[in-house]
Amino acid sequence: MKILKESGERKTLNQSDQNEFINSIQSSFKNTSYNFDTLKINVDLSSWIDTHKILKKDFNLSFFNWLSAVDWDNEVKTGDAPKEPVTPSFEILSCLSQTNSNNLVISSTVISKENAEIESLVDVFAGANWHEREAYEMFGINFLNHPNLTKLYLPDDYEGNPLLKSFELISREVKPWPGDVDVEGMPEDSIVVEEKGS
Amino acid sequence: MSQTMDPNNMPILSEASVSVEIETEDMTLNIGPQHPSTHGVLRLVAKVNGEKISSVEPVLGYMHRGYEKLAEVRTYPQVTTLVNRIDWVSGFANEIPFIAGAEKLMEIEVPERAQYIRLILTEMARISSHFVFNGAFPLEIGALTPIFLAMEDRERVLDLLESVTGGRFHPNFNRIGGVKPVAGAGPTTKKDIQDLPAGFYHDTKVAMEKVLKAVDTFEDLIGGNEVFQARTKKVGVLTKEVAEEYGVSGPILRASGVEFDLRKQSDYLPYDKFDFEIPIGENGDCFDRWSVRTSEMRESAKIILQAIEDMPSGPIQAKVPKVIKVPKGQTYVRAENPKGEMGYYIISEGGLGPYRLKIRTASFSNISILPIMLEGALLPDLIAIMGSLDFVLGDVDR
Numbered sequence: 001m002k003i004l005k006e007s008g009e010r011k012t013l014n015q016s017d018q019n020e021f022i023n024s025i026q027s028s029f030k031n032t033s034y035n036f037d038t039l040k041i042n043v044d045l046s047s048w049i050d051t052h053k054i055l056k057k058d059f060n061l062s063f064f065n066w067l068s069a070v071d072w073d074n075e076v077k078t079g080d081a082p083k084e085p086v087t088p089s090f091e092i093l094s095c096l097s098q099t100n101s102n103n104l105v106i107s108s109t110v111i112s113k114e115n116a117e118i119e120s121l122v123d124v125f126a127g128a129n130w131h132e133r134e135a136y137e138m139f140g141i142n143f144l145n146h147p148n149l150t151k152l153y154l155p156d157d158y159e160g161n162p163l164l165k166s167f168e169l170i171s172r173e174v175k176p177w178p179g180d181v182d183v184e185g186m187p188e189d190s191i192v193v194e195e196k197g198s
Numbered sequence: 199m200s201q202t203m204d205p206n207n208m209p210i211l212s213e214a215s216v217s218v219e220i221e222t223e224d225m226t227l228n229i230g231p232q233h234p235s236t237h238g239v240l241r242l243v244a245k246v247n248g249e250k251i252s253s254v255e256p257v258l259g260y261m262h263r264g265y266e267k268l269a270e271v272r273t274y275p276q277v278t279t280l281v282n283r284i285d286w287v288s289g290f291a292n293e294i295p296f297i298a299g300a301e302k303l304m305e306i307e308v309p310e311r312a313q314y315i316r317l318i319l320t321e322m323a324r325i326s327s328h329f330v331f332n333g334a335f336p337l338e339i340g341a342l343t344p345i346f347l348a349m350e351d352r353e354r355v356l357d358l359l360e361s362v363t364g365g366r367f368h369p370n371f372n373r374i375g376g377v378k379p380v381a382g383a384g385p386t387t388k389k390d391i392q393d394l395p396a397g398f399y400h401d402t403k404v405a406m407e408k409v410l411k412a413v414d415t416f417e418d419l420i421g422g423n424e425v426f427q428a429r430t431k432k433v434g435v436l437t438k439e440v441a442e443e444y445g446v447s448g449p450i451l452r453a454s455g456v457e458f459d460l461r462k463q464s465d466y467l468p469y470d471k472f473d474f475e476i477p478i479g480e481n482g483d484c485f486d487r488w489s490v491r492t493s494e495m496r497e498s499a500k501i502i503l504q505a506i507e508d509m510p511s512g513p514i515q516a517k518v519p520k521v522i523k524v525p526k527g528q529t530y531v532r533a534e535n536p537k538g539e540m541g542y543y544i545i546s547e548g549g550l551g552p553y554r555l556k557i558r559t560a561s562f563s564n565i566s567i568l569p570i571m572l573e574g575a576l577l578p579d580l581i582a583i584m585g586s587l588d589f590v591l592g593d594v595d596r
Contacts, residue, residue, distance in 0.1 A: 037529065038529045038530050063442045064563075065532075071554075078267065078270050079270035079553065095530060095543070099456050104532075127443050127566060152258055152259065153258055163266060169271055
């Protein structure tokens with residue numbers, strides 16, 4: 001029984017097709033950028049859902065890759081702060097792609113920290129469900145009209161949103177790292193010293 | 199005194215009492231988190247009506263290690279240690295998209311030889327991952343033999359990985375701009391073998407011939423088995439529309455008939471230099487998912503055999519600054535991992551480490567279809583469907 005279809009023709013990267021796709025996106029959306037082979041569309045909060053509908057229907061971007069958020073802040077408790085000052089806000093990112101080429105689009109929108117809520121994408125892409133639940137627990141962003149906006153990874157009684165830049169990484173507070181105390185004595189050494197002393 | 203019933207005095211069920219409608223309600227069945235078929239610690243809360251599943255709710259987070267947060271306090275070279283541990287069955291493959299992303303932001307050209315070494319080891323990781331699948335999946339639905347065969351052959355591939363990288367599961371072998379040089383690997387006067395251990399080409403050839411033989415054995419032993427076919431054919435059918443909407447990728451998507459493989463469509467490694475096929479399934483059932491992965495092993499072995507034939511010589515490391523600082527920028531680089539699309543969205547603000555690292559893993563999206571696939575399925579099929587998705591909890595929870 002033949003169960004496999006071998007795709008005989010060898011696909012090569014078609015640069016002109018990719019350029020055509022980028023041009024068509026850039027002519028349809030105002031605020032786009034193409035850096036480091038990543039095409040990004042900045043959309044208004046109000047057209048977040050409509051943009052995804054258009055991308056899915058008109059541009060054949062039917063594959064839902066992921067959705068996440070970024071916490072932009074100047075005062076950070078983990079990592080380094082941005083070099084140039086930024087407006088404190090949440091940036092929501094989503095990634096859609098085609099399944100017959102390497103074409104991929106990152107959509108981005110900005111929401112304020114005081115009113116951190118955005119329409120849920122679940123009606124357009126059912127796969128957004130878990131990604132939005134993750135963003136909800138990690139950043140505290142409220143996804144409106146989400147069918148089941150509960151914590152995904154964290155326990156129900158967990159307090160705080162771990163991926164916020166204001167959320168301290170406790171282990172780093174206890175022991176700073178990377179530090180210059182890389183060469184510590186082995187535990188055995190200290191035991192030996194104690195024995196000699198006694 | 200034990201209660202014994204007098205056979206002459208047994209209560210007789212009248213026809214009327216039998217025909218009384220009994221009210222039934224769904225039973226909640228907890229599967230996991232400690233269950234061998236969950237590949238880690240996944241808990242499923244299933245509502246079952248007899249043998250039929252009416253709904254399933256996966257409960258995640260038992261293995262959540264917070265890598266996205268940890269990456270924010272680490273430097274770029276340190277992050278590779280973390281990403282090794284995401285999908286530990288194919289640790290090497292996890293490093294590739296992250297390193298490629300950092301190199302893209304730094305605009306570094308990676309030497310061809312380093313790219314070939316990366317490609318060979320990635321394919322070895324794929325073979326070893328699919329060996330685990332070929333052992334574990336039949337085991338879960340009751341076939342004991344294949345796991346012994348699979349583990350023996352997998353060991354040979356892991357030995358090769360170990361001889362180059364020093365690690366079986368967590369190689370941490372990629373460096374920004376190239377790969378790690380191996381100390382004492384052959385005579386250093388010959389530039390082209392300083393990075394691969396002596397006898398690597400020969401051992402690889404032998405191991406790949408064994409892999410090709412093992413795939414034939416699996417196709418007879420597992421695919422030709424009537425019980426296996428009965429348990430997997432037309433079970434857990436996934437249509438391509440649902441798969442795409444949920445971001446299901448890799449062999450599962452290809453088993454549903456979508457011809458999508460980033461090795462053909464993207465250019466993160468020089469796959470365009472080799473001849474290989476992409477196996478596609480027709481029905482999208484459990485059998486096709488097994489079949490696609492098994493055929494993929496053959497293709498991976500073919501790629502490796504071609505790659506060691508025309509291995510270029512030259513340096514294995516591009517020139518990089520001593521302290522690695524990635525300039526400001528954002529990029530998304532993805533790769534075809536054994537389990538599907540893995541990608542990293544790197545946001546760099548010009549520091550020593552990423553400002554934010556979004557990790558897109560294959561298994562997370564792949565198991566998000568479990569509630570849909572299992573609704574209305576029979577309880578014995580649950581194990582077959584879960585096994586055919588071939589997920590690893592480290593890849594789900596991150």
